[in-house]
Amino acid sequence: NAGVMQNPRHLVRRRGQEARLRCSPMKGHSHVYWYRQLPEEGLKFMVYLQKENIIDESGMPKERFSAEFPKEGPSILRIQQVVRGDSAAYFCASSPYRPRDEQFFGPGTRLTVL
Amino acid sequence: DAKTTQPNSMESNEEEPVHLPCNHSTISGTDYIHWYRQLPSQGPEYVIHGLTSNVNNRMASLAIAEDRKSSTLILHRATLRDAAVYYCIRRGSQGNLIFGKGTKLSVKP
Numbered sequence: 001n002a003g004v005m006q007n008p009r010h011l012v013r014r015r016g017q018e019a020r021l022r023c024s025p026m027k028g029h030s031h032v033y034w035y036r037q038l039p040e041e042g043l044k045f046m047v048y049l050q051k052e053n054i055i056d057e058s059g060m061p062k063e064r065f066s067a068e069f070p071k072e073g074p075s076i077l078r079i080q081q082v083v084r085g086d087s088a089a090y091f092c093a094s095s096p097y098r099p100r101d102e103q104f105f106g107p108g109t110r111l112t113v114l
Numbered sequence: 115d116a117k118t119t120q121p122n123s124m125e126s127n128e129e130e131p132v133h134l135p136c137n138h139s140t141i142s143g144t145d146y147i148h149w150y151r152q153l154p155s156q157g158p159e160y161v162i163h164g165l166t167s168n169v170n171n172r173m174a175s176l177a178i179a180e181d182r183k184s185s186t187l188i189l190h191r192a193t194l195r196d197a198a199v200y201y202c203i204r205r206g207s208q209g210n211l212i213f214g215k216g217t218k219l220s221v222k223p
Contacts, residue, residue: 004157033209033211035213041215042214042215042216043211045211055208056210100209102160
């Protein structure tokens with residue numbers, strides 16, 4: 001059973017471009033969480049999704065950020081018009097049955113905005 | 115909002131036990147205490163969790179104070195591979211993990 005997969009592992013964008021980060025949860029997992037880790041800081045929750053639904057987006061910046069978890073395919077975190085402050089490691093985690101189950105993390109996508 | 119407090123860093127010698135403390139004096143009576151760790155350049159990984167009783171698994175032990183205001187993660191024999199940032203965590207209402215700054219554990223050979 002493959003673990004949580006994220007791609008790309010490294011992404012470089014220029015200011016104003018769009019970044020798309022993908023997360024494939026573990027097989028059978030229907031809960032996906034996205035977290036962001038700024039340099040030298042701890043992880044901060046961004047958004048929690050189940051298939052086709054956003055359950056909690058209280059940690060998402062109000063503008064430029066969006067997330068989806070379609071019925072088929074990976075979860076996508078989309079950042080429009082990136083700025084230097086978006087440079088960070090973005091991790092997704094999945095859990096199987098209930099939101100209070102153990103979360104399994106992917107290796108992260110490291111976004112660098114030039 | 116309940117908070118967790120951990121020392122910024124700790125050092126250990128290889129093959130010796132390590133006790134990583136966490137204060138969570140305002141945690142609610144039904145909230146589990148979770149521990150995750152993050153090795154360099156990797157995503158976090160689950161270590162252990164508990165509610166009231168002490169818990170053991172193949173990775174570690176978790177000792178929870180009787181009043182639940184604190185807990186201690188115990189690595190019985192530290193190895194170089196245990197060098198990581200250890201997070202004592204509570205969860206939000208929707209199950210999201212609320213990370214603090216964690217304790218950076220260094221293991222000396």
